[in-house]
Amino acid sequence: MDPYEQLNLCIALTWKERPEAWRLLTEWCQDMSAEELERDLIRVDWGVSRDELARITRTHPALHHRAAEALLLPLPDLIAHWGEERLLHRLERVVRAESVACKVPYNLVKHHPAFHWANDLLFQWDVARRRVLYPLLCDADVASQVRSHLLEHLSDHDRPAAVRWARAAERYPGNAPLIGTVVQHAALNTPTPEDRPLLLSALRNPDARIRGLAIEGLLALGESGPAWVDRLLSLAHEPHPEVRIPAAAGLVQQGQREWLTPLQQLTLDAPTPFLRAEALRWLGLLDGNASRALFLQVLASAPSPKGDSHGCPCCPCLPAVFSPEVEAAIEALSRLGTDEDLSALLDAGVRLGCTLQLEEQWTHHLARRGDRMNCNEPPGG
Incomplete structure (x- = not known):
């Protein structure tokens, strides 16, 4: 599609509620590839919805087939086109093809263009979630990058299900990075009491960043008590600043104000700007008056x-x-x-x-x- 045709398409999309514009839109779409349908109709801000794309393609069998191949149509239309079993098989093939692209170096294999839409369908369709998504999440042959992406999407739309999966995955080796994906989502997106067992378990995650996020999530939940203070004291002596910063903040929250000094020192000694900023953020939340001189010094320098x-x-x-x-x-x-x-x-x-x-x-x-x-x-x- 040349630039002038693209501009005409933009105008038709803008006025697609008018019958004349809709007729032109339907006519111009007939020769589009699946990639063009996605790029020019679905992904643009003022583009058509999946239901509208189904209306456009329904009277043009070849175009409808291209849209179904790319998984661009609504779920009922995809089931009608493929049948339930074939659609489940196609979703799995798309995910596994994306896994191969992630494993092969130097981008020798292209990423599958339908993976984004397959990911949507896997959480929208209960049958696909049960028969495709959960088995793929448990399949060590699927690239960890792909499994992590699937988990992020599941966490966005059904965090309790993602937390349940992570709790079950703790029983098997090699799942710590994937469990960390769920922990990160829970800790940074208003943790709930249902997340608490996962966050407590994540304090043993081998990744220091995940342990630090677990502490932060538990602090947001108001974790307290002598056992919690003992755990924080142990974590505050770890060599990793990602863990020491929230652990020291938690001890200050529990009334041990002597930990303000180590937290203030971490604003100078932490190895990255983001960690130093995290220590400053906690100081501002816990006792800004005690650290006012430090904040002024940061601005002055x-x-x-x-x-x-x-x-x-x-x-x-x-x-x-x-x-x-x-x-x-x-x-x-x-x-x-x-x-x-x-x-x-x-x-x-x-x-x-x-x-x-x-x-x-x-x-x-x-x-x-x-x-x-x-x-x-x-x-x-």
Whole structure:
């Protein structure tokens, strides 16, 4: 499809509710390949839905077959086209083909274009979930990257089912990375009491990052008690900062304020900017007053951008970009919200440049002081 035909298609899609535009749309789609149907109709923001694509293709057998091959049609249409058993077999073939593409080096095998849609169908269709998805998740021959992608999708749409799978998978060796996928999703997306057994078990995961996420999830659930404090004390002495940071934060939450000092030290000693920012974030949540000097020091030591001070040095029309540590310090100072803190934020905006984060904080505090907003906490990062 040349650029002018593409523009005509865009116009027809924009006005697809009109009969004339719909007729043209149906006519132009007849010679499209499955890839073009997906790229030009389904994936664009103003594109057609699966049901509308089924309407377009239903009167054109060849086009309908191409759409069914690519799994672009709604589930009832796919079952009608393939039959239940053949569709189940096709879904499995698509996933296994994607697995081969992930295993073969140097991109010698192309990724399967229908994998995205197969993933959708595997959780939408109960029969496919039971007969295809769960067996594939348990199949060690399927590439771990593909199994992890399937688990992420399942966690997005049915986290209890993903947690149940992870709990069962703990009984078998080699599943720790996949279990970590579910733990990460649970810890970062408002954990629930049903996630607690999995999070507790994940404290033994060989991946330090997953252990740290498990601690964070349990802290969000309000885990407490002497046994929990003993566990945190053990975790706080691990060599991995990914674990030590949330463990120290948990001990401060449990009233052991002497752990503020190690947490403050980790804002300087942690090996990556993201870990240093994580330590700063916890300090801002736990006791910002005790660490105010540290937040101010982070802002003061941030290098000014070269060139235009209000934008990216490479392109002055773009907004400034701050390091993770600076963003965490800005959030902590905004949470404190005293005149001294807000003056520091204004100074940072003048010296370092303005970001959307700073604009949101300033807007919030101006509205709060003007009593136009019933909100006592600054907006989140």
